[in-house]
């Protein structure tokens with residue numbers, strides 16, 4: 001559904017996208033992660049036909065961005081990171097305006113607007129001024145706006161930025177609803193845990209280069225981040241950490257520092273297994289054999305944050 005082949009974009013001397021290639025199938029939700037200035041918005045602008053690539057080929061649903069920008073604009077909904085809203089309109093008028101801009105037939109507009117308002121949970125705000133909406137509602141209106149022409153592809157540039165925890169959860173369920181409707185979605189965010197839950201695949205970009213694209217499981221494997229276990233002991237956390245550190249199957253064993261005033265005996269030992277090592281039995285066995293008393297033993301899943309930190313090197317243009 002989306003294809004980028006060796007796409008490069010320059011802003012003057014700055015290479016914002018560097019020979020970037022990416023293929024996304026229909027119905028995929030692709031989480032796009034990268035530090036500020038990495039090239040996420042630039043990628044979306046190329047696909048939305050708002051920016052011409054200096055080299056390479058990009059296409060949406062088989063249509064080349066060079067040859068068919070008009071056709072592509074009809075099947076793509078782009079929600080930019082900074083959404084301009086027209087303050088002196090009501091929510092309904094605002095959406096009417098975009099229906100007109102996208103050439104939606106007049107008789108269809110009313111029911112269509114009701115549909116997107118329902119989907120974005122804004123029905124009650126239909127006759128309120130856009131300027132009077134909270135930030136979260138304005139973000140949802142931004143999504144409503146890109147849905148009026150029923151696009152197959154959605155490019156959502158940080159749709160959850162600036163939202164409170166409840167609004168983030170609502171935004172996430174909205175995106176999952178859109179996925180169920182069969183949309184192909186690229187969504188950028190800095191909140192990695194959020195992407196982890198709702199994306200079928202992720203991409204990590206830095207300084208214009210796509211460092212990784214694939215499923216989160218593949219990212220975890222590729223990053224070399226090992227499985228982790230948190231162990232709470234009745235006593236001797238420091239000694240337990242040093243015993244475990246000596247095992248070749250353990251990449252690291254450290255006593256978690258949970259702040260001042262904590263009794264040594266109550267601190268946790270955080271163990272990271274060497275890459276590719278599985279099973280926690282040997283750790284448990286070793287500790288029990290050595291006479292440690294274990295109060296809790298909790299395997300922890302690898303977080304996308306860890307993967308991201310390993311894959312990127314923190315270099316920003």
Ligand SMILES: Nc1ncnc2c1ncn2[C@@H]1O[C@H](COP(=O)(O)OP(=O)(O)OP(=O)(O)O)[C@@H](O)[C@H]1O
Pocket residue numbers: 011014016034035036037038039040041042043081317
């Ligand atoms: N119109 C422009 N003119 C010149 N340079 C630009 C322009 N737009 C973006 N850039 C530069 O291109 C690079 C990529 O920018 P882009 O906006 O794509 O990054 P991003 O990944 O979306 O970052 P953020 O997370 O901050 O939104 C940055 O170094 C940025 O400064």
Ligand SMILES: [Mg+2]
Pocket residue numbers: 040041042081157
């Ligand atoms: Mg951006």
